[in-house]
Amino acid sequence: MNEQALSTGMSLMFPIGDTGGVGEIRRGAVAMAKDIHFDETQSGRIGIIVTELASNLAKHATSGELIIRHIRHRGVNGMEILSVDKGPGIADIGKCMEDGYSTAGSPGTGLGATVRLSDVFDIYSQENKGTVIVSQSWAKKLPATEMSHVQIGAICLPMHGEKACGDGWALHHGSEGLHLLVSDGLGHGIIAAQATIAAIAHFNETPERTPREMMHSVHQALRSTRGTALAAVAIKPEEAMLTFAGVGNIAGTILDGTKPRGLASYNGIVGHQVHKIQEIQYPWPEDAVLVMHSDGLSNRWKLEDYPGLRQRHCSLIAAILYRDYQRGRDDVTVLVVRHQ
Ligand SMILES: [Mn+2]
Structure with a gap:
């Protein structure tokens, strides 16, 4: 690989x-x-x-x-x-x-x-x-406890015909919870991939920053690239809290069996034009599932169309959304996380 x-x-x-x-x-x-x-x-x-x-x-x-x-x-x-x-x-x-x-x-x-x-x-x-x-x-x-504690499902694939993927994601298990980054480099192919690789390398250096700090810092680091749509997330299960900061078209939804809750991103391109970076906090109930995806996936999906799927392995959720809602003309990322 x-x-x-x-x-x-x-x-x-x-x-x-x-x-x-x-x-x-x-x-x-x-x-x-x-x-x-x-x-x-x-x-x-x-x-x-x-x-x-x-x-x-x-x-x-x-x-x-x-x-x-x-x-x-x-x-x-x-x-x-x-x-x-x-x-x-x-x-x-x-x-x-x-x-x-x-x-x-x-x-x-x-x-x-x-x-x-x-x-x-x-x-x-x-x-x-x-x-x-x-x-x-x-x-x-x-250990079994470790496996039931956190579950990740992810699909990240380049547009048909491209070898390099402009999308990417990264995850870090910190002492207090999870830190995530999802990046969709502008366009596709090598140039898009360069922006995403830089964003993820930056995340991996110091992953435990707050989403707001992470967004600011990646914005500075990506000035020489074409730029990216980016979202950073921190989940603290003990506080039952999820913190989100996003710029551009990365979709985020918390599913807890009631009404799905969308996470709000601001307009802009990380590395170039960012008008506002703001952290927003959301409740993170015990059995919640987070779905994040790039715009290679349509946002018209409804998990209710798949009875019982929310309780199943996160990889199955990612795979079904990819199968039924990929747009087919862009890189595509679907990241599904459960952390109890
Ligand atoms: Mn895209």
């Missing part, structure tokens, strides 16, 4: 149309696993998971994508594989979901090995709308 992919949270996407490409995707995924120092056994497992998910897409869905990214938590490396399709859906999953889906059982759709080999597995399927599956594998077992 290239350096940029690691530093900006970029995902890699493999379209699946027929069985022909499965071997190539498997080789790519295994190479990635080795890049992040998975051992022989762990890389082998990634190969099996990718083969199973890709073969299923080719067999059961009209078309689909596997989306792969490097994940990291408290210094431990991992890989996430998302399977995303608009196929017929899996009929028996509905029943599994009623009873509360257990990763112990196999849904009997050729997902047996994926369920068994994944450290984290979740699936969401709707008849005639399609299926999304998340599989995460970690190099070292993470």
Whole structure:
């Protein structure tokens, strides 16, 4: 995996149309696993998971994508594989979901090995709308408390035909909570990516600044770039508070099961023209989910259209919004966070 992919949270996407490409995707995924120092056994497992998910897409869905990214938590490396399709859906999953889906059982759709080999597995399927599956594998077992405490779902992909991604995101677990940054460099391609890489490098140097300080400081640091739409967030679960500062088109929404609450950004371009940087505080209820996205995703989505999805793995939420609301003519980022 290239350096940029690691530093900006970029995902890699493999379209699946027929069985022909499965071997190539498997080789790519295994190479990635080795890049992040998975051992022989762990890389082998990634190969099996990718083969199973890709073969299923080719067999059961009209078309689909596997989306792969490097994940990291408290210094431990991992890989996430998302399977995303608009196929017929899996009929028996509905029943599994009623009873509360257990990763112990196999849904009997050729997902047996994926369920068994994944450290984290979740699936969401709707008849005639399609299926999304998340599989995460970690190099070292993470404590269960750690895993239930915070959940991140993310998709960050360049516009079709571009290698460089102008979007990016970063996250830091601080002593008091989470710090996030989402950046959409103006335009797309290399020049857009330069602005985002600079913003994220800046975030990573001193991530625990307040969102307001972060926005001011990145604004100064990006003067030589083309500029970016940027949003910074701090979540302090113990104070049940989320602080947001945004300039430009980064959308943020807090979902807590009541009316969705949109986060307010100001107009401008970070690095060039910024009229106002202001922090706004929002309540962060215990079971809240934060969805942030660049304008590569339409803002017309409603999570109510997907019964029960808010309670599912954040990666499934990100994958479904990407599948159904990507505009297809820009880089796209969807970041979903739950922190209790
Ligand atoms: Mn954009």
